[in-house]
Amino acid sequence: MSMIDDSARVEIRRGLRVAALFFIGLLGGASMMPLDAGVYARGAVIVSGKRxxxxxxxxxxxxxxxxxxxxxxxRGQVLLEIASADLHALERGMTAELMMLFAQRERLLAERDRRSVMAEPVEFRALPAADRVLAEDALRGQRLLLAARLRTAQTEKAVWMRRAHANAEQIGGFGEQIVANRRQRALLDDELTGMRVIAAKGFASINRIRALERTQAALDGEHGALGAQILQTRDAIGEAELSAAGVDRRQIEEVEGSLRDLLVRMNELQPKLLAAREQLARSMVRAPVAGTIVGPTIYTIGGVVSPGQTLMEIVPDRRALVIEVQVSPDDADDMRPGQTTQVRFTGFHDRAMPALDARIDTVSADSFTEERTGNRFFRAEASLLPESYRTLVALKGPGALTPGMPAEILVPLRKRSALDYLIGPLKESLWRGGREA
Incomplete structure (x- = not known):
């Protein structure tokens, strides 16, 4: 019986030694086995600068x-057109009005300066063909109007001047009548003097003398009337000459008022026309960059486009490809621009494909929310180092990397062993327990 107990104790001690050696070897191996800490994230290849x-x-x-x-x-190529018939009609109407205002301005300036020929507006020197037609129509109409207004003014002045000339001729007639009256008065005076001498001798009646005196008084009255008519006619001449001069003055005043109103209307119209042309240009949707169309959302003519709706996307040409990954908020503090990382492109399905070195370029300053899952994440971008890119091209060719290809990155943070992973939770529990106590 004692021999059996001794044998059992030997086996137990031997088993304990083996277990101790195994445990010591395990701890030693764990302490020496490198399992570096790092940040792991998944993402995909994208075009630098986004679509x-x-x-x-x-x-x-x-x-x-x-x-x-x-x-x-x-770049600038038309991708689609949006209905703009009303807007186009509005733009054409405002353009025609503005062309007319430019031409009208030159016509008014010609009238003000008493010129018979109006200059072409400087705005007409570099017009597109469609606007040039409107400009020529406006110029033609305003030139005809200028000629008509000048003829009207000249005719009105001529009427007043003819009236003044007629009055001047009438004054000449009145002067001749006055001269004739004076001669007649002189003769009458001589006759009256002789009659008075004869009457004093009793050879002429007093009635004859009174008749001559009445004729003399009538001549004096007619002479005064002719003088008054001359004065009135001279006033009429002055009024006619003043009216003739007033034609130009009134026209200049009218032109100045029209110019003020015209400039006000031009200042109102030009910003509206510019806005309409900008809106019309936006109805021709153009490519912002050169590239490849992806993800169109409009497929049929007649479809309704909402303001600000994304109609399609363009993958720009000749842009660098980068790796965009979503980083857990728990790991975001451990990532910084400039860190070295390792990238694996899982889309290649090639076990011989090595991990490639890359560099963290950007880390978002704030987190984002995944719409589908509601999970929050930080966005980071990494780019392959030049030597790693050359390795990729040598293994897979220059066009192997394409937007949308899945990728994984691992950012090494600090040296750790397997033992650190084993005792880390225990140390953390002891640390927390000590704080809570």
Whole structure:
């Protein structure tokens, strides 16, 4: 019996030694096995600077589609058109009015300066063909109006001057009558003197003398009337000459008033026309950059576009490809721009494909929310180092990396061993327990 107990104790001691050696070896191996701490995140390859969204601020009804999925487009190329018939009519109407105002301004300036020929507005020197037609129509009409107004003014002045000339001739007639009256008065005076001498001798009647005196008084009255008529006619001449001069004065006053009103209207119209042209230009939706069309949301003519709606996106040409990943908020504090990271492109499905070195370029200052899951994350971007990119090109070719390809990154943070991972939770529990006590 004692021999059995001794044998059992030997086996137990031997088992304890083996267990102790195993445990010591395990701890030693764990303390020496490197398991560095790091940040792991998933993401995808994107174009640096993001895709360029194509939008329209005003919205409307699609009248033409000029780009499809995957099509290469140049910067400024028309992608689609949005209905703008009313806006186009409004823009044409305002343009025609503005062309008329420019021409009218030159016509008024010509009238003010008493010129028979109006200059062409400086705004007409570099007009597009459609506007040039409107400008020429406006010029033609205003030139005809200028000629008509000048003829009217000249005719009115001529009427007043003819009236003044007629009055001057009438004054000449009155002067001749006065001269004739004076001669007649002189003769009458001589006759009356002789009659008075004869009457004093009794050879002439007193009635004859009184008749001659009445004729003399009538001549004196007619002479005074002729003088008054001359004065009135001279006043009429002055009024006619003043009226002739007033034609120019009134026309200048009218022109100055019209110019003021015209400039006010021009200042009101030009900003409205500029806004209408900008809105009309926006109805022709153009590519903001050269690239490839992706994700169009409008497929039919007649579709309704909401203001600000994303109509499609463009992947820009000749932009660098970067890796965008979503980082957990718990790990975001451990990531900083400039850190070195390792990238694996899981889309290659090639076990021989090594992890490639990259550099963290940006880390978002605030977190974002995933709309589908509601999870919060920080956004980071990393780019391959030049030597890693050359390795990728050598293994997979220059066009292997494409937008949308899935990728994983690992950012090494600090040296740790397997033992640190084993005893880390215990140390944290002891630390917390000590604080709570």
């Amino acid at each position: 360029q969204a194509v939008q329209n601020r005003d919205g409307g009804i699609v009248t033409a589609l000029r780009a499809v999925e995957g099509q290469k487009v140049a």
